[in-house]
Amino acid sequence: MAHGDTTGDFQKTPGWLDWYHGPTAPSFTLPAGAVDAHCHVFGPGAEFPYAPERKYTPCDASAEQLFALRDRLGFDRNVIVQATCHGADNSALVDALRRSDGRARGVATVRRDITTDQLQELHDAGVRGVRFNFVKRLVDRVPTDSLQEIVEKITPLEWHVVIYFEAEDLPELYDFFSAIDAPVVVDHMGRPDVTKNPDGPEFDLFLRFMRENDNVWTKVSCPERLSVSGRRALDGEQHAYSDVVPFARRVVEEFPDRVLWGTDWPHPNLKDHMPDDGLLVDYIPQIATTPELQQKLLVVNPHRLYWGESLTKQGD
Numbered sequence: 001m002a003h004g005d006t007t008g009d010f011q012k013t014p015g016w017l018d019w020y021h022g023p024t025a026p027s028f029t030l031p032a033g034a035v036d037a038h039c040h041v042f043g044p045g046a047e048f049p050y051a052p053e054r055k056y057t058p059c060d061a062s063a064e065q066l067f068a069l070r071d072r073l074g075f076d077r078n079v080i081v082q083a084t085c086h087g088a089d090n091s092a093l094v095d096a097l098r099r100s101d102g103r104a105r106g107v108a109t110v111r112r113d114i115t116t117d118q119l120q121e122l123h124d125a126g127v128r129g130v131r132f133n134f135v136k137r138l139v140d141r142v143p144t145d146s147l148q149e150i151v152e153k154i155t156p157l158e159w160h161v162v163i164y165f166e167a168e169d170l171p172e173l174y175d176f177f178s179a180i181d182a183p184v185v186v187d188h189m190g191r192p193d194v195t196k197n198p199d200g201p202e203f204d205l206f207l208r209f210m211r212e213n214d215n216v217w218t219k220v221s222c223p224e225r226l227s228v229s230g231r232r233a234l235d236g237e238q239h240a241y242s243d244v245v246p247f248a249r250r251v252v253e254e255f256p257d258r259v260l261w262g263t264d265w266p267h268p269n270l271k272d273h274m275p276d277d278g279l280l281v282d283y284i285p286q287i288a289t290t291p292e293l294q295q296k297l298l299v300v301n302p303h304r305l306y307w308g309e310s311l312t313k314q315g316d
């Protein structure tokens with residue numbers, strides 16, 4: 001388990017989200033059309049109850065709060081990802097998508113018995129992918145048995161598959177993941193242990209996975225989850241989360257057309273600090289160091305995957 005992660009109900013603390021209108025205004029100006037490609041909505045629980053099988057109870061985090069954050073940070077659009085605390089009940093997600101005026105797409109979690117009509121309904125609301133969670137602290141069983149069956153059902157809709165796993169589990173899951181025919185998006189770079197060498201064997205396996213499977217994309221998100229140094233700058237470094245930078249930068253530079261970035265708002269399961277999303281936006285130019293890389297990461301790639309739009313250059 002990386003620094004900062006926990007499970008439990010500490011996030012029910014009143015006021016946890018009171019700051020939502022007030023993250024630091026970022027210094028980095030996002031390019032026009034930028035997409036926050038990994039964020040969540042939670043509840044509100046009174047309207048959209050949390051799943052009985054959940055491993056944590058989050059704070060409520062509404063679509064209005066998310067859209068206010070989007071505007072404050074300078075994003076144009078969101079990709080809202082179904083979180084495990086809502087199980088396979090996508091109602092809160094669908095409600096948020098419908099209220100986004102087409103400015104949000106979604107990634108749902110579905111069960112193997114989902115029907116074609118139900119999938120079409122999700123598609124019409126803006127869903128473009130399904131998520132499978134292999135992080136053991138978040139689910140009772142990893143979904144290896146249902147994945148292939150669900151992939152066959154989503155193929156006609158041209159959706160993709162989002163997978164979330166820990167680096168230590170990749171060796172065992174490598175062949176299984178490599179056999180997925182649909183486009184695959186790996187959450188949070190497969191959670192590397194950033195105390196290890198970015199040029200070492202563990203991260204090298206993840207890079208090999210991307211090299212050998214050109215249908216695999218990844219989100220270079222969540223430095224706040226992966227970091228050990230945290231928001232403190234390391235000696236001689238000026239920026240927060242600097243220990244994650246070499247990992248994310250390697251991925252962005254080797255696979256510039258298959259990377260996405262998101263805030264992960266409202267940051268479930270972080271116990272030691274509430275990340276400042278403004279600071280997270282200021283992390284982006286450390287990992288995507290040129291305007292061309294930033295444009296691909298934040299605009300071209302997410303528009304292609306989620307809106308089917310092919311944008312090539314800024315201003316096109």
Ligand SMILES: O=C(O)c1cc(C(=O)O)oc(=O)c1
Pocket residue numbers: 005082083084085138187225264268269
């Ligand atoms: O690391 C986590 O705790 C986490 C949990 C969830 C979820 O509960 O779905 O999603 C994420 O992107 C990250």
